[in-house]
Amino acid sequence: MLNFKLSGNTFAPQANKLYEKTNIINVSDAERVLSTAAGTFLYVLSVSHKESKLNALIRYGGLYLLYRGISGNCPIRASISKNEVEQHTPAINIRTSITVNAPRKFVYDTWRDLENLPHFLKHIKKIKVTDDIHSHWIMKTPGKLPSVEWNAEIIDQEDARELSWRSLPGSMIETAGKINFADTLDATQVFITISYRPPAGFIGSAIAKFLNSTLRKIIEDDIVKFKAYVEEKQPKITETS
Numbered sequence: 001m002l003n004f005k006l007s008g009n010t011f012a013p014q015a016n017k018l019y020e021k022t023n024i025i026n027v028s029d030a031e032r033v034l035s036t037a038a039g040t041f042l043y044v045l046s047v048s049h050k051e052s053k054l055n056a057l058i059r060y061g062g063l064y065l066l067y068r069g070i071s072g073n074c075p076i077r078a079s080i081s082k083n084e085v086e087q088h089t090p091a092i093n094i095r096t097s098i099t100v101n102a103p104r105k106f107v108y109d110t111w112r113d114l115e116n117l118p119h120f121l122k123h124i125k126k127i128k129v130t131d132d133i134h135s136h137w138i139m140k141t142p143g144k145l146p147s148v149e150w151n152a153e154i155i156d157q158e159d160a161r162e163l164s165w166r167s168l169p170g171s172m173i174e175t176a177g178k179i180n181f182a183d184t185l186d187a188t189q190v191f192i193t194i195s196y197r198p199p200a201g202f203i204g205s206a207i208a209k210f211l212n213s214t215l216r217k218i219i220e221d222d223i224v225k226f227k228a229y230v231e232e233k234q235p236k237i238t239e240t241s
Contacts, residue, residue, distance in 0.1 A: 005151060026072070035065045035068040036066060036069030038090040039061075044062075047059070090195065093193065096226070098189075098190050098223050101227075106235070122225065122227070123140055134151065136150075150172055151170065152176065162178070162181070165178075178193045192223060218220050
């Protein structure tokens, strides 16, 4: 397997241009309060009157102001303000580790077989490998919400020791990950780092803190499943007399 390292800040996740404009916090606290109040007033006003083109316009205007107030993001301002310092929503960084009772090479190979990951990463619906370093990921979502999909590339890999990846431009989300494998006695220590940056328009900074603990629990549960899967599938050593 080819080993390689890329120079520069290659670990940073990427997404499309619209995403980059909707995860910028560019509305002040005072503006957010005013936008939320005005948006609530316009929305309530629209639903209390008969349907019309003017009423629909008022309703959508109210929803936009609510979006602006709750998220702290104004896509219009982000599109026209070229010189404004951009403050992005904070990334959710999840770090965890686990000891797997299996040889390091086998543990690495199991993870490196990306299409195999949904067997134990239960929040991932499907992974389609397109070539040696590129793949398409589909994440499960609750209820009847549409699946979240993104294209990813492997940016660093060292056989049986390290694997790093990130989402590609045009993806629905920004995400990146890094996993290291180290020998420890008769087992393998696995260190996992996953970064995810939610768009301000859908989540906002306060809710992102809540998601941090939620995503951490999901990933930690999946890593435990990974441990059980590897330990069950590892080749058995037959003792000879």
